[in-house]
Amino acid sequence: MKVVAEGAEAIVYDTELDGIKAFMKRRIQKKYRIEAMDTRIRTKRSRNEAKIIAIVSKAGINAPKLIMFDGYDIYMSPVNGRKLAEISGSLALFGKVGAMLGKLHNAGVVHGDYTPANIIVDNGDPYVIDFGLSEMTNAAEEKAFDVLLMKRSAAKASYLRFLEGYKSESSDAKVVLERLVIVEKRGRYQSRTLT
Amino acid sequence: MAVLGIESSAHTMGIGIVDDGKVLCNVKRMYKITNKGLIPARVADFHSEGVGELLAEALEAAKIGIDDIEAVGYTAGPGLGACLRVGKVAALTLSKRLGVPIMPVNHAVAHIEIAKWHLKMKNPLALYVSGGNSQIIGMIDKPNRHYHIYGETFDVGVGNMIDSFARYAKLNPAWGSTVAKVAEGGRYIEMPYTVKGMEFAFSGLLTNAQKLIDAGRSAKDVAYSLQETAFSMLCEASERAMMLMGSKEVLICGGVAQSGRLKEMASIMCKSHGAKFGVAPDEYNADNGAMIALVAEKMFRSGQKVKDDDITVKQKYRIDSVKVNWR
Numbered sequence: 295m296k297v298v299a300e301g302a303e304a305i306v307y308d309t310e311l312d313g314i315k316a317f318m319k320r321r322i323q324k325k326y327r328i329e330a331m332d333t334r335i336r337t338k339r340s341r342n343e344a345k346i347i348a349i350v351s352k353a354g355i356n357a358p359k360l361i362m363f364d365g366y367d368i369y370m371s372p373v374n375g376r377k378l379a380e381i382s383g384s385l386a387l388f389g390k391v392g393a394m395l396g397k398l399h400n401a402g403v404v405h406g407d408y409t410p411a412n413i414i415v416d417n418g419d420p421y422v423i424d425f426g427l428s429e430m431t432n433a434a435e436e437k438a439f440d441v442l443l444m445k446r447s448a449a450k451a452s453y454l455r456f457l458e459g460y461k462s463e464s465s466d467a468k469v470v471l472e473r474l475v476i477v478e479k480r481g482r483y484q485s486r487t488l489t
Numbered sequence: 490m491a492v493l494g495i496e497s498s499a500h501t502m503g504i505g506i507v508d509d510g511k512v513l514c515n516v517k518r519m520y521k522i523t524n525k526g527l528i529p530a531r532v533a534d535f536h537s538e539g540v541g542e543l544l545a546e547a548l549e550a551a552k553i554g555i556d557d558i559e560a561v562g563y564t565a566g567p568g569l570g571a572c573l574r575v576g577k578v579a580a581l582t583l584s585k586r587l588g589v590p591i592m593p594v595n596h597a598v599a600h601i602e603i604a605k606w607h608l609k610m611k612n613p614l615a616l617y618v619s620g621g622n623s624q625i626i627g628m629i630d631k632p633n634r635h636y637h638i639y640g641e642t643f644d645v646g647v648g649n650m651i652d653s654f655a656r657y658a659k660l661n662p663a664w665g666s667t668v669a670k671v672a673e674g675g676r677y678i679e680m681p682y683t684v685k686g687m688e689f690a691f692s693g694l695l696t697n698a699q700k701l702i703d704a705g706r707s708a709k710d711v712a713y714s715l716q717e718t719a720f721s722m723l724c725e726a727s728e729r730a731m732m733l734m735g736s737k738e739v740l741i742c743g744g745v746a747q748s749g750r751l752k753e754m755a756s757i758m759c760k761s762h763g764a765k766f767g768v769a770p771d772e773y774n775a776d777n778g779a780m781i782a783l784v785a786e787k788m789f790r791s792g793q794k795v796k797d798d799d800i801t802v803k804q805k806y807r808i809d810s811v812k813v814n815w816r
Contacts, residue, residue, distance in 0.1 A: 302729040324728075325761060326754040327721045330677045407686055427686055 304426065311361060311369050321366040336366045344368050346403055346425045353401040355394060356421040373423055375416030383415065388452040391420045392459025395440060399464050404429050404436040409447045438473040491553055492560045492789055494782030497576030498568025498596050500527055502536040504547040505779030507786050510606065514550035515772060515779035518543055524656055524663040533571035540579045558587055562785020565593035566806030573802035581800060592785040593799055597622060597808040598636060603780035604742040608767035614736040616727045619743035620648035625687055625730045626808060634813045639730040640687025647719055648745045650691040654715055657699050658708045668712045669748060675713025678706065682718055687730045689722045720751045724758045731764065738765045746774040787815040
């Protein structure tokens with residue numbers, strides 16, 4: 295199996311399942327954790343991620359579709375293209391990325407790591423990947439963090455278009471953006487904004 | 490010629506003297522902690538009573554005269570206000586009397602720099618773990634050179650969390666090394682494991698541990714599980730930061746870096762990625778004056794100008810607000 299991506303907790307392989315092309319995300323064992331804890335964490339997270347991928351596909355959002363889930367392995371439809379982090383995305387594209395986050399939030403999903411490294415661009419359309427840190431929640435606080443992460447990692451003009459897209463789609467944009475102001479006022483996030 | 494540093498952010502007052510990156514002495518006096526924690530004003534009194542004697546001891550140990558001091562550094566924060574002020578006043582007095590510059594030093598920067606110096610690392614990712622702090626830190630050059638915090642605790646520091654547990658479970662003395670000893674041979678109980686990317690939180694874990702004690706579970710099993718859970722969380726968050734940064738060197742520093750189990754876990758984690766792992770001797774992970782002197786010397790030699798307004802103490806002095814002029 296060819297390795298597509300390698301993260302801190304999982305490896306994504308290019309594989310086939312009954313003749314269908316698929317990506318398989320496997321959560322790897324962490325030897326620094328005692329086995330009982332490691333098994334529990336990997337199982338819980340894989341199950342949670344598979345569930346969220348299924349919900350996201352159902353909501354008609356551009357993202358991998360769940361094929362199968364087996365222990366620590368999640369099989370999903372491949373998403374090919376380039377990371378938004380590696381290309382100079384147009385402003386219109388950032389609008390779409392914002393709208394996509396709005397749809398995710400409407401489906402009750404908070405991504406948890408909504409940065410340009412987790413947006414794949416294929417034929418001008420953005421796809422969101424990696425639901426490893428995602429949660430099912432409608433908490434404005436958590437949603438505000440999704441917006442904040444993009445704010446920290448995108449250029450200002452891109453971020454503003456992203457925000458327009460988000461507002462056009464999210465049903466509780468007003469509450470989330472009010473929350474964002476509060477989150478940013480907390481000292482530690484002020485000093486941590488890179489740009 | 491030499492630079493002297495005074496540390497007094499918490500229960501330890503330390504004086505260190507360095508010369509050209511070489512530690513000439515590192516002496517300290519520690520306020521005796523009881524199981525009830527500490528009262529900052531009492532500790533501050535203890536520090537101010539002892540500072541004169543400690544200074545004499547430092548000069549004697551370093552085998553230098555007071556006139557050999559070229560600059561004086563002190564811990565400006567983070568720490569307990571009352572304790573920090575004692576160190577500041579002592580440093581200021583010394584600086585005025587000798588007519589030499591004074592350098593306010595960030596405590597977290599000092600812990601990282603002394604570990605870097607001892608381990609001869611160039612640009613490591615640092616896991617800084619102490620009573621009040623738990624942060625994952627790396628140096629970056631943009632927009633200007635500073636230590637960036639990749640992730641940190643959302644609530645309490647890991648050390649204080651473990652101490653709180655020790656007090657609750659009536660362990661004696663109530664601190665980390667006792668918890669480590671009690672934990673030996675314990676059995677694992679599932680506990681809340683809270684990591685979000687490179688951030689983590691400990692208060693849920695502490696509450697859960699306290700409830701388990703209330704429910705009559707053995708202190709041994711709870712201590713074991715608490716320690717395993719907290720340290721695994723720290724390693725996981727560090728691992729993610731390490732992969733993000735592409736770090737080839739990782740160090741842990743701060744008081745909790747004296748824990749054998751944490752060292753073991755972090756070393757396994759680094760090994761699996763082919764990264765170099767290191768930790769300085771306990772003498773430098775406990776609060777000490779040498780680390781303050783070391784950074785004060787770097788600031789002094791890099792020509793840092795200190796304005797009168799900068800000569801202050803900041804209880805919540807964050808590492809990412811420190812301008813770094815050296816490599």
